[in-house]
Structure formats: structure tokens, C-alpha cells
Amino acid sequence: MRHDGxxxxxxxxxxxxxxxxxxxRLSAARADYESLKEAGLKLDLTRGKPxxxxxxxxxxxxxxxxxxxxxxxxxxxxxxxxxxxxxxxAIFADLLAVDVASIVAGGNSSLTLMHQALTAMLLKGGxxxxxxxxxxxxxxFVCPVPGYDRHFTMLAELGIEMVxxxxxxxxxxxxxxxALVTDDPSVKGMWIVPTYANPTGATCSPEVAEALMxxxxxxxxxxxxxxNAYAVHHLTDExxxxxxxxxxxxxxxxxxxPILFASTSKITFAGAGVAVLATSPENRAWYLQRxxxxxxxxxxxxxxxxxxxxxxxxxxxxxxxxxxxxxxxxFGAVEDALASRLDGLGIxxxxxxxxxxxxxxxxxxxxxxxxxxxxxxxxxxxTPAGSAFPYGNDPDDRNxxxxxxxxxxxxxxxxMAGVAVCVELAALEKxxx
Amino acid sequence: MRHDGxxxxxxxxxxxxxxxxxxxRLSAARADYESLKEAGLKLDLTRGKPxxxxxxxxxxxxxxxxxxxxxxxxxxxxxxxxxxxxxxxAIFADLLAVDVASIVAGGNSSLTLMHQALTAMLLKGGxxxxxxxxxxxxxxFVCPVPGYDRHFTMLAELGIEMVxxxxxxxxxxxxxxxALVTDDPSVKGMWIVPTYANPTGATCSPEVAEALMxxxxxxxxxxxxxxNAYAVHHLTDExxxxxxxxxxxxxxxxxxxPILFASTSKITFAGAGVAVLATSPENRAWYLQRxxxxxxxxxxxxxxxxxxxxxxxxxxxxxxxxxxxxxxxxFGAVEDALASRLDGLGIxxxxxxxxxxxxxxxxxxxxxxxxxxxxxxxxxxxTPAGSAFPYGNDPDDRNxxxxxxxxxxxxxxxxMAGVAVCVELAALEKxxx
Numbered sequence: 001m002r003h004d005g006x007x008x009x010x011x012x013x014x015x016x017x018x019x020x021x022x023x024x025r026l027s028a029a030r031a032d033y034e035s036l037k038e039a040g041l042k043l044d045l046t047r048g049k050p051x052x053x054x055x056x057x058x059x060x061x062x063x064x065x066x067x068x069x070x071x072x073x074x075x076x077x078x079x080x081x082x083x084x085x086x087x088x089x090a091i092f093a094d095l096l097a098v099d100v101a102s103i104v105a106g107g108n109s110s111l112t113l114m115h116q117a118l119t120a121m122l123l124k125g126g127x128x129x130x131x132x133x134x135x136x137x138x139x140x141f142v143c144p145v146p147g148y149d150r151h152f153t154m155l156a157e158l159g160i161e162m163v164x165x166x167x168x169x170x171x172x173x174x175x176x177x178x179a180l181v182t183d184d185p186s187v188k189g190m191w192i193v194p195t196y197a198n199p200t201g202a203t204c205s206p207e208v209a210e211a212l213m214x215x216x217x218x219x220x221x222x223x224x225x226x227x228n229a230y231a232v233h234h235l236t237d238e239x240x241x242x243x244x245x246x247x248x249x250x251x252x253x254x255x256x257x258p259i260l261f262a263s264t265s266k267i268t269f270a271g272a273g274v275a276v277l278a279t280s281p282e283n284r285a286w287y288l289q290r291x292x293x294x295x296x297x298x299x300x301x302x303x304x305x306x307x308x309x310x311x312x313x314x315x316x317x318x319x320x321x322x323x324x325x326x327x328x329x330x331f332g333a334v335e336d337a338l339a340s341r342l343d344g345l346g347i348x349x350x351x352x353x354x355x356x357x358x359x360x361x362x363x364x365x366x367x368x369x370x371x372x373x374x375x376x377x378x379x380x381x382x383t384p385a386g387s388a389f390p391y392g393n394d395p396d397d398r399n400x401x402x403x404x405x406x407x408x409x410x411x412x413x414x415x416m417a418g419v420a421v422c423v424e425l426a427a428l429e430k431x432x433x
Numbered sequence: 434m435r436h437d438g439x440x441x442x443x444x445x446x447x448x449x450x451x452x453x454x455x456x457x458r459l460s461a462a463r464a465d466y467e468s469l470k471e472a473g474l475k476l477d478l479t480r481g482k483p484x485x486x487x488x489x490x491x492x493x494x495x496x497x498x499x500x501x502x503x504x505x506x507x508x509x510x511x512x513x514x515x516x517x518x519x520x521x522x523a524i525f526a527d528l529l530a531v532d533v534a535s536i537v538a539g540g541n542s543s544l545t546l547m548h549q550a551l552t553a554m555l556l557k558g559g560x561x562x563x564x565x566x567x568x569x570x571x572x573x574f575v576c577p578v579p580g581y582d583r584h585f586t587m588l589a590e591l592g593i594e595m596v597x598x599x600x601x602x603x604x605x606x607x608x609x610x611x612a613l614v615t616d617d618p619s620v621k622g623m624w625i626v627p628t629y630a631n632p633t634g635a636t637c638s639p640e641v642a643e644a645l646m647x648x649x650x651x652x653x654x655x656x657x658x659x660x661n662a663y664a665v666h667h668l669t670d671e672x673x674x675x676x677x678x679x680x681x682x683x684x685x686x687x688x689x690x691p692i693l694f695a696s697t698s699k700i701t702f703a704g705a706g707v708a709v710l711a712t713s714p715e716n717r718a719w720y721l722q723r724x725x726x727x728x729x730x731x732x733x734x735x736x737x738x739x740x741x742x743x744x745x746x747x748x749x750x751x752x753x754x755x756x757x758x759x760x761x762x763x764f765g766a767v768e769d770a771l772a773s774r775l776d777g778l779g780i781x782x783x784x785x786x787x788x789x790x791x792x793x794x795x796x797x798x799x800x801x802x803x804x805x806x807x808x809x810x811x812x813x814x815x816t817p818a819g820s821a822f823p824y825g826n827d828p829d830d831r832n833x834x835x836x837x838x839x840x841x842x843x844x845x846x847x848x849m850a851g852v853a854v855c856v857e858l859a860a861l862e863k864x865x866x
Contacts, residue, residue: 047512055501055510062734063496068488077488077702079480107540108732115727119552123567123591134556134567150726157726158556265729269510272734293583293590294548296698299541299735301495301705 013346014424014431026428032421033374041379043415048198048357049406050270050323057322058268064305076300082288084276085303092276094313095232096262098246102278104287106298110263110275111150114225117259117277118158120290121188121223127286128256129221133160133188142180142190144172146360146388146399148198151191151227155390162390163187167197171204174211181217189223195242196230196356199388199401203355209243214252224249224258230356231262232320235328238354246278255280264306266357267316267323274303330404330412334359337416338423347427350402359402361419367426368397374422380415446779447857447864459861465854466807474812476848481631481790482839483703483756490755491701497738509733515721517709518736525709527746528665529695531679535711537720539731543696543708544583547658550692550710551591553723554621554656560719561689562654566593566621575613575623577605579793579821579832581631584624584660588823595823596620600630604637607644614650622656628675629663629789632821632834636788642676647685657682657691663789664695665753668761671787679711688713697739699790700749700756707736763837763845767792770849771856780860783835792835794852800859801830807855813848 017025068077071087083089084105093100106113122139125132133139139160143152144167155162165176172192181187192212194204204212212224226245234240245258256279264273279287310316335352338361342348351360363371368385375382383401386394402419404412450458501510504520516522517538526533539546555572558565566572572593576585577600588595598609605625614620625645627637637645645657659678667673678691689712697706712720743749768785771794775781784793796804801818808815816834819827835852837845 049512052508055508058510059501062498062501065495068492068495075485075488077491077704079482079698079703081704109727109729112728119556123552123555154726157723265512269734270512271510271514271730272732290590293587294542295545296542297704299705299732301702302732302735 011344013344014427015346022428022432026425026432029421029425029428033378033425036378036418036421039414041414041418043379043407043411044381045403045407045415045419046381046383047406048266048403050266051326051406051408053326054323054405055269057319058309061268061305061309064308065301066308068301068304070300070304076304079296081297081300082292082295084298085300085307087307088274088303089276091307091310091313091316092262092278095316096228096242096260096278097244098260098278102246102280102284103276104278104284104291105274105276105303107275108265108271108273108302110227110229110261110265110277111154113261113275113277114227115154116291116294117223117225117287118154118160120287121221122158124290126221126223126256127282136186136188138186140184140187142172142177142187143390144190144192145390146199146394146401147191148193148227149383149387151225152390160188164390167200167202169202171202171208172212174208174215177212178215181215181219181222183218185218187217188219188221189225191225191227193227193229194245195228195240196233196353198229198356199358199360201351201353201356201358201360203240204243206243209245210248210252213245213249213254213257222257226258226260228260228262229266232316233266233323233357234320234355235324235331236354240355246280250280256283259283267319268306268309272302274306327405329409331359333409333412334402334404334416337413337420341417341420342423345424345427348423357403357405359404361400361402361423362398363400363423364427364430365396365398367423367430368394368400370426370429371400371419371422374426375419378418378422380418380422382419444777446777447860448779455861455865459858459865462854462858462861466811466858469811469851469854472811472847474847474851476812476840476844477814478836478840478845478848478852479814479816480839481699481836483699484759484839484841486759487756487838488702490752491742494701494738494742497741498734499741501734501737503733503737509737512729514730514733515725515728517731518733518740520740521707521736522709524740524743524746524749525695525711528749529661529675529693529711530677531693531711535679535713535717536709537711537717537724538707538709538736540708541698541704541706541735543660543662543694543698543710544587546694546708546710547584547660548587549724549727550658550720551587551593553720554654555591557723559654559656559689560715569619569621571619573617573620575605575610575620576823577623577625578823579632579827579834580624581626581660582816582820584658585823597823600633600635602635604635604641605645607641607648610645611648614648614652614655616651618651620650621652621654622658624658624660626660626662627678628661628673629666629786631662631789632791632793634784634786634789634791634793636673637676639676642678643681643685646678646682646687646690655690659691659693661693661695662699665749666699666756666790667753667788668757668764669787673788679713683713689716692716700752701739701742705735707739760838762842764792766842766845767835767837767849770846770853774850774853775856778857778860781856790836790838792837794833794835794856795831796833796856797860797863798829798831800856800863801827801833803859803862804833804852804855807859808852811851811855813851813855815852
């Protein structure tokens with residue numbers, strides 16, 4: 001996914017430089033780095049958080065709702081309604097292209113829904129489990145890498161072992177997944193961020209999705225946790241359509257395999273949005289039964305607040321175009337800063353995402369940890385090297401996730417110019433060693 | 434807890450009636466019951482839900498908050514703040530008489546916090562656990578009875594065995610609890626609703642609380658789940674003060690024993706309130722670490738909404754007096770209906786609660802199931818007999834929980850007059866058999 005943008009001149013790859021030229025270049029990079037430190041930056045590119053201007057787009061929520069009744073007259077102030085407000089579920093059904101009957105609308109965190117689903121599989125087992133996962137000798141999950149750090153830390157917390165497979169441009173490497181799941185009943189599931197993946201920006205193709213939903217698995221209760229966090233988070237006119245995981249799985253005779261997750265965390269307010277899951281009728285009934293022992297129902301007024309704010313799915317789509325207007329320039333700034341310093345040097349590749357929240361930066365092998373340390377010393381906080389891998393272990397020490405949405409544009413420009421300096425300096429240090 | 438109110442005449446206990454008088458009385462009761470059925474009621478006394486007039490007291494929340502920043506300037510629309518808004522925690526610290534540093538403020542359901550705490554003990558174990566509870570051969574909980582049905586069904590769901598002890602007028606029977614916990618390390622905890630208990634209305638005395646917090650337990654990780662759901666839910670001027678579980682436990686050298694739970698579900702909106710837990714520093718750090726893998730933080734805007742609505746703890750207390758004005762007459766109607774038909778008959782005892790949400794009705798042994806069935810046939814929904822006991826098993830078949838808050842006053846009057854007919858008819862049937 002290296003971006004091949006226009007370059008005005010083509011510098012020589014650093015690996016082809018003579019020892020003398022390398023020393024001169026290292027010296028220059030060191031000087032640039034000293035200047036960077038002197039600038040005294042204090043910038044943060046660590047988390048995929050919406051910027052304040054993005055949050056402002058949803059300030060209309062603060063005065064809502066104007067009523068407390070659902071369309072059918074239910075008093076939403078009181079207890080109940082475990083599966084969520086029908087009107088909100090209808091909006092997500094449209095956005096995710098699933099049946100409204102497949103959806104459960106919950107609280108403000110899809111991460112919580114994922115944790116609930118995993119915890120319930122561990123303690124109770126699913127409708128197709130031979131036994132609760134806690135009673136298995138070992139439970140393993142397939143983890144496409146690089147991936148979302150909080151998916152991996154959740155599994156580690158829950159004692160589920162992780163096995164990595166490559167995340168390709170069209171989704172997880174299907175042959176690598178097959179090799180793990182076909183014969184080993186301890187492999188109980190996998191993660192995937194199917195659309196504009198965190199962090200690579202890749203989107204799972206219909207073909208890959210079909211393969212994942214139909215492949216034979218030794219575990220009868222194999223689950224694909226389909227975290228469609230960025231389903232409608234387009235950055236260009238090329239608006240990617242998510243693969244139909246539920247439909248493909250049902251058609252293949254594996255209806256319970258996928259559980260979809262989504263939320264408005266990067267649509268309205270990151271901390272005060274609404275989250276949903278969607279799955280098969282049997283899985284949904286199982287999930288609601290578990291949930292009924294643990295909840296008095298979701299905050300239906302916040303769900304109504306969102307329904308009033310958006311009216312319908314087209315309201316969400318229009319709203320997302322406003323987000324795009326605010327954040328696409330920040331992604332452009334990342335591209336510009338990296339390209340202007342690093343193009344042609346042969347020491348870095350980076351993604352040019354068409355959606356989502358991240359730029360995936362691969363630096364010279366063995367230098368990612370050093371780049372993050374250099375940046376930190378210069379006042380630029382980056383996600384720790386290795387974060388996008390299970391157990392925080394990037395075997396090549398080359399992957400860095402960049403999250404440009406939270407700082408303002410000028411900060412992104414300053415931070416990324418600094419990151420480019422750090423990338424070059426770390427590479428020169430390594431090549432000179 | 435039989436209420437000894439004023440009675441204008443003292444009828445003879447039914448058990449002293451001659452066979453002839455009994456037959457005549459049974460015949461009269463049957464006629465009354467037929468009239469009741471003909472009235473075609475459709476009333477529900479099953480759940481402790483606030484009435485619409487109570488919810489109306491909090492409609493001011495619908496237009497809040499007026500800002501999105503905390504006192505320290507944090508943007509509450511974004512991610513983060515796992516332990517909750519400090520201003521909200523301060524209000525609960527005052528109401529619960531605990532240190533603000535002990536509190537975590539979460540989402541809309543204290544039941545969810547309880548479930549999270551239990552699930553974490555099962556999957557991970559606490560800071561003082563020899564191993565996760567899931568790896569113990571068996572885990573047992575002490576359950577004061579009658580108690581809250583959802584406490585018991587949660588344990589059943591999670592595979593935790595239940596052992597009953599009597600709930601006395603001053604709290605759980607301490608000697609019965611001691612007998613269970615002293616030598617058996619499989620007894621890992623107990624439930625208690627310390628103030629205006631569900632359903633008996635009893636309040637745990639400081640002496641009982643001190644005994645529960647200081648008693649030796651074979652399990653080093655023994656937990657008291659202290660569900661203070663009705664801490665400020667007074668029905669009379671006699672405003673009960675909850676025992677200081679955290680302070681007593683710390684003083685006794687068992688700081689991690691209690692975990693307090695509370696919420697605004699019966700203060701503001703039942704489904705859209707805020708819930709908190711409070712516990713020792715070590716337990717709190719442990720809980721937040723678990724929570725960090727499962728949540729992006731609570732809905733801090735809803736927490737701010739509540740802070741703006743109440744301003745401070747005195748705002749909550751003033752608000753609760755408005756609730757009292759609305760629901761005390763409903764509790765009075767329960768008392769009046771039961772007393773006017775059943776006083777002196779020797780077939781029923783009921784509580785006269787000074788707070789909380791329930792009236793505890795004990796009917797003639799062996800007739801509770803019949804009373805509930807008779808009421809159902811007459812269009813009056815009561816909580817199933819036995820609900821207030823583990824596994825739904827009331828060994829004496831005599832306990833019925835009455836929840837008078839949700840229906841309007843005239844409905845409570847009609848429903849309770851009907852219940853009294855059913856109680857008498859079931860008793861006469863049994864005595865005549």
C-alpha cells in the first residue's frame with residue numbers, strides 16, 4: 001500500500017548511498033532532529049479520537065430529545081426494551097444493510113458489546129458450543145495483523161491465545177486463516193475490521209468475506225467478530241460498500257458465525273454515542289438471554305436522541321460527509337509530510353486510506369521502536385511500536401499507526417514533519433551501524 | 434413485621450371458625466372473587482418501576498446538559514474518563530457517605546456493574562483471590578431471603594450456588610451467615626440490600642453491618658455485594674442512615690470485602706440514569722483495570738446532565754421528597770386494603786416499609802402460589818410466588834412481593850382490594866380442605 005504520489009525529483013534510496021554520503025546525510029538528519037526538539041512540540045497522534053470540530057457537528061444532540069416516547073408510544077424513560085429502540089435499530093439496519101430484526105442496540109461502547117459476547121462464550125458457551133469456552137483446554141483466536149490493539153489486549157485479558165495472519169489489501173489472508181481453523185477445534189474465532197481497517201485502511205472484499213463465512217472450521221462454534229467500526233467513514237468519493245457477512249454466512253449454512261459490531265462513536269459523540277450488534281436469530285436470542293441477567297435495558301433516551309438528530313440513515317450519510325470535509329485535509333497533511341521527506345528513500349511505506357481513522361506507516365525494519373522513542377523525545381506522542389500486533393510484538397519492528405484526526409490541521413502538519421525526520425534519522429542510524 | 438394498625442373491630446382468626454362458619458365464609462369469599470373477576474381488571478404490581486408521575490419529576494433532564502465540559506475543562510463528548518465524572522462522583526460520595534476516591538461512576542444500570550464485578554471475579558479473580566473463581570470446584574453465595582430476584586437469577590446464570598439465610602428486621606441473620614462462611618472456602622460472598630431491603634423493607638443495623646464486615650471467612654476473597662439501591666428512598670420522616678460498610682470493613686482489616694452499588698434508576702429516569710460502585714482502593718484499581726479492557730468510558734454527558742439537574746446531594750434529597758409525596762399514598766393504599774379485609778384473620782402478615790419500593794406480604798403457608806394464580810385469573814399481575822428466593826423456591830410457599838409504585842393510586846386501590854380477596858379465598862380453601 002505504498003502511496004505513489006507525484007514527486008518532483010527522485011532521491012536515491014538510502015541503501016545505495018556511499019559511506020561518505022550516508023555520514024553526511026546522518027549528520028544533516030541529526031541537525032534537523034535537534035531543531036525539532038528545540039521547537040518544543042507537545043502533540044499526540046496516538047488515538048483515533050474525533051477532533052473538537054468533528055464533535056461540534058453533533059452539538060444539536062445536547063438539546064434533544066424533544067419527547068420521551070417511541071413511535072409506538074412506549075415511555076422510554078422507564079426500564080425495559082432490552083434490544084433497543086426500534087427506530088434506532090432501523091437506521092443501523094439501513095447503514096449496515098442487515099435486517100432490523102438482527103440488531104440489538106445497546107449503550108455507548110461497541111467495545112463493551114464485544115467484551116460481553118466474548119465473556120458469555122467463555123462462561124456459558126454459545127448455542128452451538130459443546131461446552132463453555134472456559135472449560136476448553138485452550139481457546140485461540142485468529143488475529144489479522146496489523147490490527148486493532150484493543151481487540152488484542154481484550155483477548156489477552158480474557159486468557160484467549162492469539163495467532164497472527166497477514167492482513168492483505170483485500171482483507172485477512174484466507175489461506176493462512178484456513179490453515180489454522182480447518183483442523184484445530186481450539187481455534188474458536190477471529191477478529192476482523194472489515195471496512196477501512198484499523199490500521200491498514202484495507203477493506204475486506206466480497207470474495208474474502210465469502211471464504212471466511214463458508215470455510216469449514218473444526219470448532220462448531222467458530223465466531224467472526226466483525227467490527228465494522230468504519231462502515232460509513234469514507235474519506236473519498238469512492239464509498240466502499242461493506243461485504244454482507246450475515247447474508248454470506250447464512251447462505252453457507254453458518255448463520256451463527258459472524259457477529260457484527262458498529263457504533264456512532266466516530267459519528268456523533270465518541271463517549272456518548274450508541275452501539276449496536278447484529279447477528280443470526282439464534283445468536284441474538286442467546287445474547288439477549290445473557291444480557292437480561294445483566295442489564296435493565298439500554299439508555300433508550302440517548303437512542304431516541306440519535307434518532308431525532310438523524311431522522312434516518314441518509315441523515316447519517318450526510319453527516320459523515322461533513323466529517324470527511326474536516327478530516328480529509330489532515331490525512332492529506334500526513335501524506336504530504338511523509339512524501340516530501342521520505343519519497344524515494346526506500347525506508348518507509350505508508351497507506352493512502354480512502355476511509356477510516358488511520359495511516360499505516362511501515363518504516364525500515366528494526367527501527368519502529370527507535371522512531372517512536374525519537375518522536376517522544378521531541379514531544380510527539382505516537383502509539384507504541386508493536387501495538388497493532390498480539391502481545392505488542394511486531395516481529396519486524398517496523399509498524400507504526402498514525403492517528404491524525406484529533407489534533408488540529410497545523411498540529412498534524414508539524415507532528416508529521418517531525419515524524420518524517422525521526423523515520424529518516426532512525427533509518428540512517430541503522431544503515432550506518 | 435406485621436403491621437398493627439388501628440382496627441375498628443377484631444374479627445376472629447379464621448383457624449378458630451367452626452366448620453359451618455368456615456363454609457359460609459368460603460362461600461362469601463367465592464362470591465366476592467366472582468365479582469372481582471367480573472370487574473375485568475388489568476393491573477400490574479410485579480415490578481418496582483417508577484410511575485409516570487415520578488418520571489415527570491425529572492423531565493428537566495431532557496433539555497440538559499447546557500455545556501459539554503467538566504469543571505476542569507475536559508471535553509466530555511470525547512472518549513475517556515473511565516472512572517466517571519468527578520462532579521457526579523462527588524454527589525454520590527455525599528449521598529452514600531463514602532470518600533469520592535472510592536467511587537466509579539458508570540452507565541445506566543447498577544445491575545450491569547454487579548454483573549461485571551462477578552464476571553471479573555469468575556474469569557480473573559480479585560486482588561486477594563488464590564485463583565479465578567471459575568477454577569474453583571464450586572463457588573457459593575449467601576443469600577438473605579426473601580431477597581431481590583434478579584440477584585438470585587444472576588448467580589444462577591453464572592453457575593454460582595446459593596445458600597439461604599433469614600433476612601431479619603435488622604438485616605441478614607448474622608449467626609446463620611457465620612455458620613456458612615467461617616470454615617467453608619467455597620462460600621465466596623453474599624448479597625445484601627442494606628437499606629429498605631427488597632422486598633422486606635428491613636434496614637441493616639450498624640451492629641449487623643459491623644459483624645458482616647469483621648467476621649472471619651474461610652475465603653480470603655469473600656465479597657459482600659452491598660446493593661444500596663434505596664439509600665435515599667425514604668417514605669417517612671424517619672430517614673434511615675445506611676451503615677458504613679466501607680469504613681467498617683477497613684477498620685476490621687477487610688477493606689476489599691464490600692462493593693457498594695447504587696444508581697439513579699429510582700431517582701431520575703429508570704432507564705436513562707447513572708449507576709455507581711464504591712469500594713476499597715485496591716478493589717477499585719482492580720475493577721478499573723478490568724473495565725479498561727471492556728469500555729471506552731461511561732456516557733459522561735449523561736453524568737453531566739445529572740450534575741446540572743441536581744447541583745449537589747441536597748438537590749437529590751429535595752427531589753426524593755417529591756417522590757415520597759407521590760408514592761407514600763400508594764403504600765398507604767396497600768396497607769388500607771390489606772388491613773380492612775385481613776386484619777385479625779390470622780392468615781397474613783405484611784410489612785409497613787418506611788422506605789424503598791415494596792411491601793412484603795406473607796400469606797397462609799402453602800397458599801402463595803394459589804393467591805398469585807387467583808389474582809392472575811382476575812387480571813391482577815403479581816410477581817410469581819417464590820421469586821424472592823434462590824431458584825424461585827419459597828419452602829413455605831407464603832411470600833408475595835407487592836410493588837405499588839407503577840400503577841396510579843386508584844389502580845393500586847383496586848388491585849390491592851382484589852389481592853386481599855384472593856388471600857382470604859386461598860386461605861379459606863386451604864382451611865376447608
